[in-house]
Amino acid sequence: xxxxxxxxxxxxxxxxxxxxxxxxxxxxxxxxxxxxxxxxxxxxxxxxxxxxxxxxxxxxxxxxxxxxxxxxxxxxxxxxxxxxxxxxxxxxxxxxxxxxxxxxxxxxxxxxxxxxxxxxxxxxxxxxxxxxxxxxxxxxxxxxxxxxxxxxxxxxxxxxxxxxxxxxxxxxxxxxxxxxxxxxxxxxxxxxxxxxxxxxxxxxxxxxxxxxxxxxxx
Amino acid sequence: xxxxxxxxxxxxxxxxxxxxxxxxxxxxxxxxxxxxxxxxxxxxxxxxxxxxxxxxxxxxxxxxxxxxxxxxxxxxxxxxxxxxxxxxxxxxxxxxxxxxxxxxxxxxxxxxxxxxxxxxxxxxxxxxxxxxxxxxxxxxxxxxxxxxxxxxxxxxxxxxxxxxxxxxxxxxxxxxxxxxxxxxxxxxxxxxxxxxxxxxxxxxxxxxxxxxxxxxxx
DNA sequence: GATCAATCAGTACAATTGTATCGATTGGTC
DNA sequence: GACCAATCGATACAATTGTACTGATTGATC
Numbered sequence: 340x341x342x343x344x345x346x347x348x349x350x351x352x353x354x355x356x357x358x359x360x361x362x363x364x365x366x367x368x369x370x371x372x373x374x375x376x377x378x379x380x381x382x383x384x385x386x387x388x389x390x391x392x393x394x395x396x397x398x399x400x401x402x403x404x405x406x407x408x409x410x411x412x413x414x415x416x417x418x419x420x421x422x423x424x425x426x427x428x429x430x431x432x433x434x435x436x437x438x439x440x441x442x443x444x445x446x447x448x449x450x451x452x453x454x455x456x457x458x459x460x461x462x463x464x465x466x467x468x469x470x471x472x473x474x475x476x477x478x479x480x481x482x483x484x485x486x487x488x489x490x491x492x493x494x495x496x497x498x499x500x501x502x503x504x505x506x507x508x509x510x511x512x513x514x515x516x517x518x519x520x521x522x523x524x525x526x527x528x529x530x531x532x533x534x535x536x537x538x539x540x541x542x543x544x545x546x547x548x549x550x551x552x553x554x555x556x557x
Numbered sequence: 558x559x560x561x562x563x564x565x566x567x568x569x570x571x572x573x574x575x576x577x578x579x580x581x582x583x584x585x586x587x588x589x590x591x592x593x594x595x596x597x598x599x600x601x602x603x604x605x606x607x608x609x610x611x612x613x614x615x616x617x618x619x620x621x622x623x624x625x626x627x628x629x630x631x632x633x634x635x636x637x638x639x640x641x642x643x644x645x646x647x648x649x650x651x652x653x654x655x656x657x658x659x660x661x662x663x664x665x666x667x668x669x670x671x672x673x674x675x676x677x678x679x680x681x682x683x684x685x686x687x688x689x690x691x692x693x694x695x696x697x698x699x700x701x702x703x704x705x706x707x708x709x710x711x712x713x714x715x716x717x718x719x720x721x722x723x724x725x726x727x728x729x730x731x732x733x734x735x736x737x738x739x740x741x742x743x744x745x746x747x748x749x750x751x752x753x754x755x756x757x758x759x760x761x762x763x764x765x766x767x768x769x770x771x772x773x774x775x
Numbered sequence: 776g777a778t779c780a781a782t783c784a785g786t787a788c789a790a791t792t793g794t795a796t797c798g799a800t801t802g803g804t805c
Numbered sequence: 806g807a808c809c810a811a812t813c814g815a816t817a818c819a820a821t822t823g824t825a826c827t828g829a830t831t832g833a834t835c
Binding site: 568570571605607608611622623624625 | 791792793794795796799800801802803
């Protein structure tokens with residue numbers, strides 16, 4: 340099979356692990372080791388060894404060498420390819436509040452193929468100047484600019500009340516995916532991919548874990 | 558083997574969905590309807606109907622009435638209980654940068670049972686004054702304060718380079734769970750629960766979806 | 776170059792999760 | 806009061822995911 344354009348659709352769970360592999364591998368001293376074993380990776384990331392090996396086998400363009408492991412550089416290439424980090428996606432962000440600004444300057448995105456090209460906000464004090472390196476436009480420019488720049492991703496970091504309205508604007512602006520940080524359920528057309536970043540869900544997992552721990556001890 | 562196989566432990570996936578139910582239900586006009594059907598909820602949240610019914614059956618203190626649905630108020634009570642929103646957990650946050658500040662003022666936490674009682678930062682300009690309602694201490698006070706206040710949760714919002722160091726301090730301070738927003742793999746002792754908030758993972762899912770869409774059309 | 780240890784690769788299996796289907800229950804309507 | 810439609814509850818089934826095991830391959834060591 341063609342290895343470059345094969346979009347072997349990986350499972351969602353696998354895909355969630357890939358950024359961690361990539362992250363860790365990039366953090367290694369490149370001059371130190373040329374190979375890394377699935378076992379070592381699993382130990383470092385606290386994952387099941389076989390699982391890691393399967394994941395690596397799925398994304399690595401080259402096979403792993405017994406006794407040595409996988410070639411780190413090839414792994415990185417494979418990971419980035421499967422993660423779509425090569426084809427940079429351009430995004431616009433709506434809501435230059437604290438969370439919005441945090442995302443605008445979030446380190447992780449630089450390497451992840453996401454390029455936030457502009458921000459939007461209703462607050463006149465923030466408009467028409469740069470914030471964290473991104474220019475902030477008034478909201479009424481959104482649809483026009485988005486269409487002209489052929490933006491694919493819209494990021495929503497506005498308060499819950501305004502989220503649906505912003506969402507509609509983004510859809511009108513022609514985005515294909517919406518990354519929603521507001522704690523509301525948004526309604527989008529069928530063809531638009533909606534991804535909710537739900538802090539509360541993570542918090543729930545932590546919370547349950549602590550509760551279980553306490554009831555356990557009691 | 559499985560040490561936390563307790564009574565009513567819901568699956569991780571279920572637990573992830575619960576905040577969404579709660580969120581939606583709270584957003585409803587309480588005076589409008591007293592009951593809601595699993596079908597209606599499923600349609601609104603774009604989930605499978607049976608799945609929603611199962612989830613609701615698991616968390617609702619009362620049974621659902623055929624033809625009517627589940628009693629909304631009871632559902633909310635049940636959800637909050639399972640999510641641990643009643644037993645408020647106290648947390649400290651390290652790293653009062655943009656992301657840290659975003660979390661300090663995040664609306665959602667108020668209702669989610671998480672109380673961030675203090676923040677820490679190495680930057681002297683931020684220290685010893687309030688930021689978004691939370692007092693910012695120098696980092697060297699962390700261990701002492703954490704121990705004395707018996708804090709359970711530590712939130713890390715520092716740059717990647719400093720994350721492990723902060724993590725160690727939190728562990729020394731006796732926290733039981735760490736919520737890590739830095740894009741690195743942290744090493745923690747066995748008894749500490751580590752939860753990584755991985756923005757890049759979500760991004761990967763969006764990215765893949767877009768890529769699939771494009772290759773599909775081509 | 777023979778042996779050994781570490782690692783990869785493939786298969787089989789178990790657990791979890793999501794989906795479909797069927798009967799049971801209830802409130803509204805005539 | 807009998808019927809109908811909507812919904813719940815339970816069971817069974819399919820798909821996915823995680824784990825265990827066995828054999829094959831390779832590099833290092835002597």
